[in-house]
Amino acid sequence: GDSVTQREGPVTLSEEAFLTINCTYTATGYPSLFWYVQYPGEGLQLLLKATKADDKGSNKGFEATYRKETTSFHLEKGSVQVSDSAVYFCALSDTGANSKLTFGKGITLSVRP
């Protein structure tokens, strides 16, 4: 079945540091890929998505590129802020009308001032 693998966490960075969070996937067909973020005490929000190979999703300074050859969708940000402290989930979904999301385990990011 489909699966998503994220690196083990948590991750602690200083403000303005460069961020990379790895995500690889296993799926049949051509899934859509997502990054969701969950800020403390809040629900899940879509951060960015990509629906086909070589697409780049971007939002709030975060970027991720759909790499079919390496089955990866790594999340990057050039300069993190304290307000980026949250839990980040990578997920995939097939593109049928009756699709569903499969999530990775999530990784907690803490950014120090």
Place this chain on the structure above:
Amino acid sequence: DVKVTQSSRYLVKRTGEKVFLECVQDMDHENMFWYRQDPGLGLRLIYFSYDVKMKEKGDIPEGYSVSREKKERFSLILESASTNQTSMYLCASKGTDPLNYGYTFGSGTRLTVV
């Protein structure tokens, strides 16, 4: 904006109780989902529904059932709550418009079973 509303933010129930978690969406979405979120395990799919009165088991359906009598409402039922069902429960909905495969999540219900 699409809204997915979960009826309770926090619940405390006793072992053996029958528990209902309610979820309502206001965008006429066909698909609805129940996930549970646990630290280190991410979100795991419990049940989902593609249409009224239809339901499909997800990855961890044991100990749960669901009801979808109306399109906008998807209920998760814990027939006899146990302490290992203490968790955060998240509901989501999605339309089938091929131009907009967007999932929208509710704020979650944190259930504690004592």
